[in-house]
Amino acid sequence: MTAVTDFLLNRSSEPRLEAPAPDRETLDRAFACAARAPDHGLLRPWRYLVVEGDGLEALGGLFASACADDTDERQTEKLRTAPLRAPMVIVGIASPRPHPKVPEVEQVMSAAAGMGFLELALQDAGYGVMWRTGSVAYHPGVHEGLGLSENEQIVGFLYTGSVSSAKPPVPRPGVEEFVRHWP
Numbered sequence: 765m766t767a768v769t770d771f772l773l774n775r776s777s778e779p780r781l782e783a784p785a786p787d788r789e790t791l792d793r794a795f796a797c798a799a800r801a802p803d804h805g806l807l808r809p810w811r812y813l814v815v816e817g818d819g820l821e822a823l824g825g826l827f828a829s830a831c832a833d834d835t836d837e838r839q840t841e842k843l844r845t846a847p848l849r850a851p852m853v854i855v856g857i858a859s860p861r862p863h864p865k866v867p868e869v870e871q872v873m874s875a876a877a878g879m880g881f882l883e884l885a886l887q888d889a890g891y892g893v894m895w896r897t898g899s900v901a902y903h904p905g906v907h908e909g910l911g912l913s914e915n916e917q918i919v920g921f922l923y924t925g926s927v928s929s930a931k932p933p934v935p936r937p938g939v940e941e942f943v944r945h946w947p
C-alpha cells in the first residue's frame with residue numbers, strides 16, 4: 765500500500781479546531797488538488813470562497829439574518845456563532861451550466877469530489893477539517909448574501925484550522941458490508 769492509501773485509511777474529520785488556519789502556500793496547493801477532481805467535459809464547474817478573520821462574524825451574521833424568520837431565537841444565535849468554530853471556513857460552490865453531454869448532477873458531483881480532494885490535501889498538510897452543510901447551505905438568503913448565481917449551489921462549508929483536540933475514533937464499516945461483485 766502506498767502512503768496515500770495509508771493516509772486515507774487513517775483520516776478523520778475533526779470538529780474541534782483553533783488558530784492557526786492554513787497558510788497561503790498550503791491553501792494554494794490544496795486548491796490545486798481540488799482542481800484535480802474528475803471533471804466530465806473539463807467544465808470546471810466549481811469555485812470557492814475563503815472566509816477568515818472578521819469574515820467569520822459576517823458569515824455568522826448572514827446565517828442568522830437569512831434564517832431568522834424560519835428559526836427560533838436560540839437557533840438563530842447558534843447560527844450566528846457557527847462559523848466561529850474554526851479560524852477559516854471555505855465555501856465550496858458548484859457552478860453547473862447547461863451542456864449537451866454533461867448533466868447538472870455530474871457537474872455538482874465533480875464540485876463535491878473537488879471539495880473532498882481539498883479536504884484531504886489540507887489534512888495531509890497537518891490541518892483539521894470538517895465538511896458541514898445544514899439548512900444554511902440551501903437557504904436562498906445565504907446564497908444571495910454570498911453572491912451565488914441562480915444556477916449555483918453550495919456543496920459545503922469546509923471548516924479548517926489546527927486540531928485542538930482529536931475526535932475519538934469513528935467505527936468504520938467492513939467492506940463486505942457495502943461491496944458485492946456483480947453479476
Ligand SMILES: Cc1cc2nc3c(=O)[nH]c(=O)nc-3n(C[C@H](O)[C@H](O)[C@H](O)COP(=O)(O)O)c2cc1C
Nearest residue numbers: 775776777778893894895896897898899919920934
Ligand atoms: C455533504 C456533506 C455535508 C455534511 N454536513 C455535516 C454537517 O452539517 N454537520 C456534521 O456534523 N457533519 C456533516 N458532515 C459529515 C462530516 O463532514 C464527517 O464526514 C462526519 O462527521 C464523519 O466523520 P469522518 O469524516 O471522520 O468519517 C457532512 C458531510 C458531507 C459529505
